[in-house]
Amino acid sequence: MQNKNKTVIRSMDLLHLFLTHTKLSMNDMIRLSGIPKSSVHRMIGSLSDMGLLHKDEEGLYSLGLLFLQFGNLVAERLDIRGVAAAEMRRLRDEIGEAVHLAVRDGDSSMYIEKLDTDHPVRLFTKMGRRAPLYAGASSRILLAFMPEGERDAYLDEVEPEAIGLGTIVSKPKLREALEEARAHGYAFSRSELENYTAELSAPIFDHTGKMVAGLSIAGPEVRFGEDGLAERIRLVKEAAHGVSLKLGYAGPPA
Template sequence: MSQKNKTVVRSMDILELFYDHPALTFQEMIDISQIPKSSVYRMIRSLEDIGFLEKGDDAKYRLGTLFLKFGHLVSSRIDLRQIAYPHMDALHERFHEAVNLTVREKDEAVYIEKIDQYQRVKLYTAIGRRSPLYAGACPRAILSFLNEQELRDYLERTALHPMALKTMTDETTIRYAVLQARRDGYTVSYSELEDHTAAVGAPIFDYRGEVIGALSMAGLEANYTEEIVRTYGVAVKEAALQISEKMGYDPSHIHYI
């Protein structure tokens, strides 16, 4: 066997360690593989350069997002919350508004992360809360980017109940809001989940191009002027797109119209 072939085989031996271990330190890879330290070091460097491995802030290595294009192995282990948090924190530091992260669970959006340390008035959204997909900027960011058949089926089977002063309960109004979201790349809500609050949300896509969650900023309705909404919309959309790319999404397939 040539030296090049040996290197390829040993590199595969390193990658195969991650079938049973979601994350490994440099020393753990040496201990488990029994490959010499110098060889493991060279292979890790090469695999990092290619994008097959990524090193986290915790000094542990994980399979790179490049693998998302080849199957479900990495996607099943990617923690959306972990990927999104730095982007959420950056938005919060910049604007001092509450920043929320939701995922879709059947016909609901579930809030799985929130940053609001700078916000004096605490809002409806809290980790673990559930909202129907038609109400609120973050849930409706998910609804707006479902395919047309999914959207139609959802609206046919869903009773539209008011949850606050301005909750949309008319299908025509919701469809118009969906169309507007697809044009702008973000959604806007006023007093839909809680009176006198507002939010701006944008969708998060996975490597298949399917919407899997959403990111939003929320605050007091009185502060959300048209100019502020445009500013927040651009910022949230960009952050959500960056998160999507780390989930393996190809931005050339952008869903905005």
């Protein structure tokens, strides 16, 4: 406690109660926090005056709208590339393949960050590269977790064209692949954008539960055989979920 303000710490203890409770009475806060009634009364008054707590007509308290303002500012100012950097490095070092961070830009996906591997045989890509949402694991994971209405509108309008040997051009097969991606939390592609390459991608979600990016590994198709693929899937999903948690996501892994 040295050099720490006890009143501030106790006030935070009260606010932390609302992480698991939507509304609380003053007696609830006293009981749950173990803080003396007189102290709780003073702190509630100060927190309410500052807009950090709101008291309704029934005398129950909830978090104030000031948290919404701060929360939106934090979300707006988060640089997803910076947030994802540590997980991307860890994933690259564990798997030894190039790691990409992709976002949706209209009807395309776009790489906004990448980490190369020092493997002598590797896939060369660049930031800013675009691909249609129907082709490649990074694109398809973004399409799979788009809002249903937007996804259906896109699928109704798009006419998939072959880019690589493995590009999915059949709409029924594309819809099936999207359903599998949503069900299993990852997308996998072979020779869809470039022949003899493979990519494995998982979704990243923000604090609202909205999908905001895809994290992927990519490399020569020969290194993406059945042996070890399950472990790679686990590591990619784990890394994507790690980024989601840093963005404030509170839900389960995809």
